[in-house]
Structures are given as structure tokens and as C-alpha cells.
Amino acid sequence: QPLSLLTLWNIIGSGIFISPKGVLEHAGSVGFSLIVWVLGGGICALGSLCYAELGVTIPKSGGDYSYVTEIFGGLVGFLLLWSAVWIMYPTTLAVIALTFSNYVLQPAFPNCLPPYIATRLLSTICILLLTWVNCSSVRWATRIQDFFTIGKLLALVLIIIVGMVQICKGHYDALEPQAAFEFIREPSVGQIALAFLQASFAFSGWNFLNYVTEEVVEPRRNLPRAIYISIPLVTLVYTLTNIAYFSSMTPEELLASNAVAVTFGEKLLGMFSWVMPISVALSTFGGINGYLFTSSRLCFSGAREGHLPYLLAMIHLKSCTPIPALLVCCTATIVILCIGETHNLINYVSFINYLSYGVTIAGLLYYRWKKPKLVRPIKVNLLIPISYLVFWAVLLGFSLYSEPVVCGMGLVIMLTGVPIYFIGVQWEDKPQRVTYLGQKLCYVVFPQNDPSETEPLTEKSDL
DSSP states (O other), X not given: OHHHHHHHHHHSSGGGGTHHHHHHHHHOSHHHHHHHHHHHHHHHHHHHHHHHHHHHHSOOTTTHHHHHHHHHOHHHHHHHHHHIIIIIHHHHHHHHHHHHHHHHHXXXXXXXXXXXXXXXXXXXXXXXXXXXXXXXXXXXXXXHHHHHTHHHHHHHHHHHHHHHHHHHTTOOGGGSHHHHTOOSSOOOHHHHHHHHHHHHHHHTTTTGGGGGGGGSSSHHHHHHHHXXXXXXXXXXXXXXXXXXXHTXXXXXXXXXXXXXXXXXXXXXXXXXXXXXXXXXXXHHHHHHHHHHHHHHHHHHHHHXXXXXXXXXXXXXXXXXXXXXXXXXXXHHHHHHHHHOOHHHHHHHHHHHHHHHHHHHHHHHHHHHHHOTTSOOSSOOOTHHHHHHHHHHXXXXXXXXXXXXXXXXXHHXXXXXXXXXXXXXXXXXXXXXXXXXXXXXXXXXXXXXXXXXXXXXXXXXXXO
């Protein structure tokens, strides 16, 4: 099914090359980390079914933002948009960019971690380059995406095949039950919660179809089918990838590695070990491009609805690219890139992601109560959203307890959106909007574009 493949392709990304180390570190053992990967896929399936009901009940593209705004009103929708623009997308971009630089630089530093300055500098150059590409041409951006997606397929196929060959040869000591459940350290409930947050980063994207619900043909039939096919396949691929890692690496080796797939390739691929860092670099480079493309469009959509500054709803008439939105995404990503460490950033963004998912699924239950007679082409059993929310509450509660600073900072940034909403959106008698500064900014960055050719596409109120 093309829709299933689209979902599958959107979920499987650079996260599987980033999260295994964090999952193992917090889970405490090989066996328990594999259980986390399998259960993580099951939780995503529950959430996807809830989103399928919302998608056909509120047939608007835009996913969480559209549903929450419709159910709870503008303030809650704005807070979700605010957290996505300033936390979720920039932090995800920062994590993928750091992974890109680590995989590119690791072969040059085989016996130690790449220098901090080198990884940040290369990540920043990558972000700036792809921002320029996305500002210059939509066609270039989409062609880069098409070409570089081969990286993740090549890397995962190589890892799984080589790992299965190793297991067939009898190299599975770390996977035997007695060794697999030998804890490196006894995990607390809080650490297990953080392991799920690390795994959820790799599964992010399962709600992708809800952003294009209006374009899905026969969503009542095709949305559940896409979920039933894609989520189990992703879970299988991720579990097999982790099993393959443990076929040739001890838990200590995996935890000591800064680029797990590179270490795996060096141990098993011999003279062809260079294939692995190149494949992962291709995958992450394409991932950065894709997130820049989608995050800038979210900024653009929020500005068009009057929930973000008017400047972000401006596009260039010739290139048809949202230049101001792209510059905002680029700037926020570089700031986060310079102040965070990869696995802390994953906890940070995954906490906010789960918070958004939980609020959205709570909206499903509220909508059932508020409009019980509304026609729902897909109606899931109540146990599904309730089970998800119970897991959600436990996960977020213990994550906040274990990492109060990392997770609490995300909550604080989200809540800063409350005064911004009342000043910027609710206050209707604001002074005359000033767009000339934004036009001049675009002109300075892209001098070939006349500032008069960058104009807004909305009449909505703004900041």
C-alpha cells in the first residue's frame, strides 16, 4: 500500500542511529532495551489509532495543531504551535545535525570523541547550507530529499543483513537470556521512563498522515490500514537493527561508542567499513533537509492563521519559499545546537512531544463527551485512548522526576506562550504592523531577491 510505505518511510529515519545508546544506558540491560523498543512500537500503534479517529472526525490537515485548536480553543492550540516552533523542530534538527557531524568526524578520531568545537561547527555549516538551499528553491530541496533518503535504507539493510549473518555463525553471546538480562546497573522507574523517551525519538513521525488528512483518499479505510502495516514493520526493523548491533558489540562497547553504526561497521565490514558512516551521513543530511522543509511550513501556517508574527507568513514571489520562517528555524536550531548535548536534547524534545500527544488524545475523550452524537467514521474502543493516557501520565511523571531540569525547562518555555498569546493574538488593537525590516533582512541575506518581491499571503492579525 503506497500510504503505508509513505508512513513507513517517514518514521524510519536517523533516530535509529541515535537512540540505541540512550535506550541501553537508561534500560540497564540488553534484554530490557529490546523490550523497550517493542513496547515503544506498541504505544505508537495505540496513539496512531487515536489519531486516525481524530483525523476523520476533524478532517483538517495540520495534525495536532488543528485538532487541539478545534477542541480546546486557540490558547491550547497556540501553546502546542509555540512549543513545536521553539522546541520540537529546532531541537530535533539540532540532534540530527549533531549526529551527522559525529558520523562524518568519527572515522577521523577512531580512539576518542570528535572535538566539541568541530562537531558544532560542522553541524552549523550543514544547517546554514540547507537553509540556503531551502530558501533558494523548492525544487532543490525536494531533489536533495529524494537523493539522500537512499542513505538510511542502505545503512539499515547492511546492519540487519550483516547482523543476521553473525547470529547464524553463532555470535550471539550478548543476546542469550542469562547475559541479556544481566543489568549493567539496576534501572529505576524513572530511568525506564527515560529509556522510553529515547526510543520515542526514533519512532517520531507516526502521526505524519494527520498533517495531510484532507489529501488522503478514503481515510476511513486507508488510515487504519496504513497503521496496521507500517507501525509493526517499523518496530520489526528497529528491533532487528538493535539485535544486529548486539551480535557483534558488547553493551559496554555500544555505550562507549559515539557513532554506533560506525563502530559496528569497523568491527564487521573490514575494508568496506567506510560505507557505514557515508550511509548514515546521507540519511541524516536528508533528515535535516526534510525537517527544515516541514518546520518552516508549520511556521508559515501558524502565521497565516494569525498565531505567529505576520513576517513568518511572507514568501518570495519568484522562489515561492518562506524565507523568514526558514531563517527563524535556522536561528533557533543553531542556538540549541550550541547549548545542548545529544542525549539530553532527545529527552528534552521527546518529553514535549509526548506532552503534545497526550493533550491531543485527551482531546479525543473530551470531544466524545462534548459531542457524543457527532458522526465518527472511525471510532476506537475507549480502552485505547485511556491506556495511552495512563502510560503517558506515568512516563511524563517519572521523566520529570528523573530529569527535572531538562524536562522542566521545556514546560517553562511552553508556558511562556501564554502571555505571548494574549498580547499577540487576543489583543486586536495593536499598532500598525511593520514588515519593512523583515523585507530588508531577506534582501541582505539573499541580495538577488528584491525586497519588494517578498510579500505576505495573509490578512490575519499577528504579533
